[in-house]
Structure formats: structure tokens, C-alpha cells
Amino acid sequence: GAGVSQSPSNKVTEKGKDVELRCDPISGHTALYWYRQSLGQGLEFLIYFQGNSAPDKSGLPSDRFSAERTGGSVSTLTIQRTQQEDSAVYLCASSPNFVSGELFFGEGSRLTVL
Amino acid sequence: GENVEQHPSTLSVQEGDSAVIKCTYSDSASNYFPWYKQELGKRPQLIIDIRSNVGEKKDQRIAVTLNKTAKHFSLHITETQPEDSAVYFCAVSGYSTLTFGKGTMLLVSP
Numbered sequence: 709g710a711g712v713s714q715s716p717s718n719k720v721t722e723k724g725k726d727v728e729l730r731c732d733p734i735s736g737h738t739a740l741y742w743y744r745q746s747l748g749q750g751l752e753f754l755i756y757f758q759g760n761s762a763p764d765k766s767g768l769p770s771d772r773f774s775a776e777r778t779g780g781s782v783s784t785l786t787i788q789r790t791q792q793e794d795s796a797v798y799l800c801a802s803s804p805n806f807v808s809g810e811l812f813f814g815e816g817s818r819l820t821v822l
Numbered sequence: 823g824e825n826v827e828q829h830p831s832t833l834s835v836q837e838g839d840s841a842v843i844k845c846t847y848s849d850s851a852s853n854y855f856p857w858y859k860q861e862l863g864k865r866p867q868l869i870i871d872i873r874s875n876v877g878e879k880k881d882q883r884i885a886v887t888l889n890k891t892a893k894h895f896s897l898h899i900t901e902t903q904p905e906d907s908a909v910y911f912c913a914v915s916g917y918s919t920l921t922f923g924k925g926t927m928l929l930v931s932p
Contacts, residue, residue, distance in 0.1 A: 741919070741920070743922075749924060749925075750828075750911060750922050750923055750924035750925050751866070751911060751913075751922040751925075752922075753919050753920070753921060753922070756919045764919055766823065766919070767919070799865070799866075810856070810868045810871070811856075811858075811866075811868065811920065813865040813866050813867070814865065815865055816865065
């Protein structure tokens with residue numbers, strides 16, 4: 709079946725604008741994660757959704773970042789009033805159930821803030 | 823929260839040599855330790871993982887060893903090949919999120 713799908717693949721925006729990044733996880737996967745990868749850096753955890761439980765938002769770097777997951781499937785990561793330091797690749801991953809299992813990553817959304 | 827340190831940040835080897843990447847973690851309750859490989863421009867993919875009730879796991883040319891007492895685990899790649907060139911990430915989880923190390927860029931020269 710289809711893998712994790714992310715859109716847009718590339719986004720260039722001006723400083724101060726809001727952006728929305730979308731993730732379609734693998735069908736049936738209850739766990740969904742957002743990570744941020746800056747050039748030459750590791751995978752920085754942002755937020756984790758597991759089924760109907762309250763999301764773990766402990767990785768969100770500021771209140772400009774938010775995410776939601778509708779109907780236990782599609783997720784949207786929103787960055788308000790973007791800053792240049794927000795430029796990175798935003799990776800979404802899903803997993804069949806609990807955190808201790810294989811994560812299936814999407815191709816990522818590359819965000820460039822001018 | 824969990825703190826994961828990964829070393830070295832870069833590693834260059836000749837084809838056929840072995841490569842070892844080491845990670846340390848801080849939370850003694852952590853019980854799951856996967857390794858991901860990310861080729862240039864590609865998404866990270868799981869290559870091997872180990873759980874806390876096991877000390878070592880092998881899959882062909884790759885192996886992972888875990889020392890829970892010392893809170894470190896290592897990835898071993900034997901008989902390296904040019905296609906092993908990539909960035910390798912270790913990760914750690916307990917009962918919450920998966921925390922990744924900063925990655926090791928492995929370059930295998932023919």
C-alpha cells in the first residue's frame with residue numbers, strides 16, 4: 709500500500725507568514741510523529757499523536773508551532789509568523805501502534821523562510 | 823527528558839573494513855533502541871533494533887549490542903561496502919517519544 713505522504717514537498721515563504729504542512733500516515737497506523745531536521749543536524753522531536761490520547765507536545769519549540777490530527781488520520785503542522793530559523797525539513801512518521809516499533813517516514817516537507 | 827549522545831559525527835573507512843558507531847543515553851527506563859539509515863536526499867529507514875531484554879542482535883553484516891548497565895549501545899557494520907555510505911541515527915525510547923541522536927555520516931571509500 710501507499711507509504712506516508714507529505715505535502716508540500718517544498719515551501720518557500722516570507723518571514724512573518726503562516727505555513728501549513730500536511731501528513732497522510734499509512735492507513736491503520738495509530739501513532740504519528742513530527743520531527744524537524746535542519747541541515748547537518750539530527751532529528752528533533754516536535755509532537756507525537758497516539759490514537760485518541762492527548763498528544764505529546766513537549767518538543768514544540770515555541771507557541772508559534774501547533775499541530776492537530778483529525779479523525780485519527782491526517783495531521784497538519786502549522787507554523788505561525790515564520791522566522792528564518794524555522795527553515796528545515798519537516799518529517800512526518802507513522803507507526804502501527806505504540807512508540808516501540810518501526811517508524812515509517814515520509815519524504816519530508818522542505819521549508820525555506822526568506 | 824531523554825538525552826542521547828552519538829559518536830563519532832563522521833566516520834571514514836575503506837571498503838571491507840568494519841565500522842562502529844556508539845550511542846549513550848540518560849534514562850535507565852528506556853527499553854527500545856533502533857538504528858535508522860538515511861541516504862542522501864532520502865527518508866530515514868529502520869535497519870535494525872534491539873529491546874532491553876536482549877544484549878545483542880545480528881542481521882547479516884550489521885549487529886547491535888546493548889549494555890544497559892552502562893547505558894550505551896553500538897552499531898557494528900562488517901565488510902563495509904560503498905552503498906553503506908549514509909547518515910546513521912541511533913534512537914531511544916521508553917514509554918514516551920522516540921529520541922534520536924545527532925547522526926553519524928559514514929563514508930565508505932572503494
